[in-house]
Amino acid sequence: MEQFVVSAIKYRPLSFASVVGQSTIGATLKNAIQRGHLSHAYLFCGPRGVGKTTCARIFAKTINCLNPDSNMEACGECESCRSFSENRSYCIHELDAASNNSVDDIRSLVEQVRVPPQIGKYSVYIIDEVHMLSTSAFNAFLKTLEEPPSYAIFILATTEKHKIIPTILSRCQIYDFSRIGIEDIVSHLKDIADREGVTCEPDALNIIARKADGAMRDALSVFDRVVSFCGSNVTYSAVIDDLNVLDYEYYFRLTDALLAHDYVEAYVIFDEIQRKGFDALHFVSGLSSHFRDILVCKDVKTISLLEVGQVIAERYKQQSAACPVDFLFEALNITCKCEMDYRLSANPRLLVELALFTLSYIGTEKKNDSSEHSEPAAVKPATGTEHAVPPKKTEPAPIPELPKGISLKNMIPEIKTEPETVEIPEPSEEKTFDEEQLVREWKDYAEKIKTKFPRLSSRLLEHTPKLVSENIVQYPIVGEQYKEQMEKRSDELLAHLKKTLSPSIEVKWVVQEINAGDSDKTRLYTQKDKINYITSANSVIDGIIKDLDLDYR
Ligand SMILES: [Zn+2]
DSSP, rough: OOOOOHHHHHHHHOOOGGGOOOHHHHHHHHHHHTTTTTOOOOEOOTTTTSHHHHHHHHHHHHHHHHOOOOSSSOOOOSSHHHHHHHTSSSEEEEETTTTOOOOHHHHHHHHHSSSSOOOSSSSEEEEEEGGGOOOHHHHHHHHHSSSTTTTTTEEESSSGGSSOOOOHHHTTTEEOOOOOOOHHHHHHHHHHHHHHHHHOOOOHHHHHHHTTTHHHHEEEEEHHHHHHEEEEEOHHHHHHHTOOOOHHHHHHHHHHHHHOOOHHHHHHHHHHHTTTTTHHHHHHHHHHHHHHHHHHHTSSGGGGGOSSSSHHHHHHHHHHSOOHHHHHHHHHHHHHHHHHTTOOOHHHHHHHHHHHHHHTTTTTHHHHHHSOOOOOOOOOOOSSSSSOOOOOOOOOOOOOOOTTTTHHHHHHHOOOOOOOOOOOOOOOOOOOHHHHHHHHHHHHHHTTTTTTTTHHHHHHHOOOOEEOSSEEEEESSSSSSHHHHHHHHHHHHHHHHHHTTTHHHHHEEEEEOOOOOOOSHHHHHHHHHEEEOOOOOOOOHHHHHHHHTOOOO
């Protein structure tokens, strides 16, 4: 029994020309070889399965070939080429950094680099998944990369360029590999199918290519799987069954139903899709892509953006002819919004059904209101001089009567609004201060206002403020009327103290009773002293004393 060899290995490209989808990189490398401008380090970046390692191997083979052809491809016949194709060449060393990422692995590689090649001109070291090397391994490698022997060439490959440290990046010539286009993958698969004697429907290969998402290796392994499932006749329906891909046919049928305003049919189709096990979100994003594909069919300039097989492309063209542009515009708005709301929705199925419901009513208002015919919203391209005019927003579809038992409120996605968190500013750090600081700041302020408000200033300098508790300051005021005045005029003082001492400082103006015992300065011991003090403070009393002849003297 013949041993089965996977297509990715059996049909691995042996020359730059046969690498699919990377012709620019192939041409650049060949050019460098021809001119003899070889660098000691290359970095091949790009997604998985696009040909980085393959190109590295072809490069190694070509630079060691004894008789390269005029097109700078390896001859495939010389001793070196044969040793390459028989996997016995000593000129190529491959290290998978994903599994050999320690310092020791790199050290043994560096040891190998010291040995010059016996046959061939160059020793090529391919380090795959180089971003997986540990930092210390990177550092151990750096010295060799800086001063390599003349015969050594390093080709580093990575899917994650951003993880490569700048010191490595700056020492490498960087090549960016791109994803392979659907068309390129399809034609390569077709080629292999022909060689294997397998007949394939073009649409079937297209589905495989789409599933591979730009990676040839994936496309080939999917192809192998499909062939082992289908045998020598690969059909579209067998492929969508095997790969569990949602058939285009559903979307064509669904769009027909929507254009006919038949939401019942739309619901039935959606249910059928769900029963087959397809995710509702996947379905909605597929529907968006479907509308997009119909839209690109509207113009010959954009039709090349349609990446489907021939038979399906024809169906797209037909449906596109039946779809007005303003329907597509509104439909895309609805499906895109549905995709956005999906994750927030408490009842996603209902959300999708509401979207289908709304889709099925696009354009019904215009038919009812024929007197006012509006131009279809043509999408104007933005030009340099003109402002881009957004397509005219058509009126929202009228809300049709709801079937019994369905509440529109329940269909609207429940958007969980988090309570807005109000940033409460951290109270500025409480400063602690002592009485000495208080007195200093107090006097400072009083001095500052001396020329502007001399009376207020002198009143503040009259006594010494007292710190009665942590933030409370007491200042004596003689006379109730002055207390009010001080309260009115002390805002600025308070602001000064808050700023310099503590934001929570408070000043209490304490009306001082005219009480002999409390005054420090003048202790009033005798009746005479007391009377004198009272009369001097209040001339009315003096008058009364005189009037009533209360002379005590
Ligand atoms: Zn050769």
